[in-house]
Amino acid sequence: MTEQPASLTPTQLSAYFALTEVSSLLRPAVEKQLRDVGALSYVQFQLLARLGDAVDGRSRMTDLADGVVYSRSGLTYQAQSLEERGLITRSPSPDDERSTIVAITAAGRAVLQAVFPGHIEAVRGLLFTPLSDDDASDLARILGRVSAHLRAAPPRSAARRRKT
Amino acid sequence: MTEQPASLTPTQLSAYFALTEVSSLLRPAVEKQLRDVGALSYVQFQLLARLGDAVDGRSRMTDLADGVVYSRSGLTYQAQSLEERGLITRSPSPDDERSTIVAITAAGRAVLQAVFPGHIEAVRGLLFTPLSDDDASDLARILGRVSAHLRAAPPRSAARRRKT
């Protein structure tokens, strides 16, 4: 009576389970390195990394928030923190007075450079040590597909603006 | 000069990137359903699910914390909340006076049953819609291997107990 038509196969269930487990375990392990070497939280690292990759090292707040999948208010908080440390600057956009343009500073790039190798090394040790090249390739393909699927839904920043 | 020996291949990098992206996007989407249907946070759901699966529906606090990869103090907080709602009970272990045994109640099982089908359905839609059966199978195999690798490291509960 309590049986629903199982809409996930056992294999799918275990894939889902493994996914949450891996990300839960990976996160704190990687964060430790970031905190020790660069006094960065994971989000802060992601923000710097995105800015470092962006053309001119600049980006709008909203695009950053969507990029790292974070609430807008959370991003404001973190951006303040990074700005106080001199790792980024915030300035109004010339195009749109409402927009804030975030730019990575030289100091920000320096921290990024200091932290990056160890970060990569940690990920390699934790995530890829037990995997073959083919595994890594499969993983990239499969999760890339899922990511694209999830990105198709409206992003966090489009959150409800309820009618009055 | 600024080039380090890239210790991750481009493929590995994109796999890593996709992994963080997928888990970041999946989490809030799934949480919405849990909150709407059962007023549960993701952790709370995981806790109930684990207890529901456990023999007798009971488990030690520490084992629960390690199982869902959560801090011990965080678990205390969530357990209090679930206990107040009558979804679990906490009682001292007969074997070990220090231990607290958490048990799921009938009400807890009821909430779990109410929430479960929708949860599974959400995961299917979000995670497995774009994937073939082979993909799911590969994902389970690969992430299962990583998970085992990560679980080999000492768990969260074995955190530093520094010498005085």
Next chain:
DNA sequence: GTTAGGTGCTTCAAATTCGAAGCAGATAAG
């Protein structure tokens, strides 16, 4: 059996996170 150290859990203070509400500039419709 006494003592030193280990283990299980909670309390505490501090930091982070989020959504809702608010503010101001932009955009479109008439």
Next chain:
DNA sequence: CTTATCTGCTTCGAATTTGAAGCACCTAAC
């Protein structure tokens, strides 16, 4: 041009999360 709506960001309050410190019990070495 005016008004209604939308969009980008911040402020605010409430909830969550964490590590460190503390308490009590357990274990083992002597």
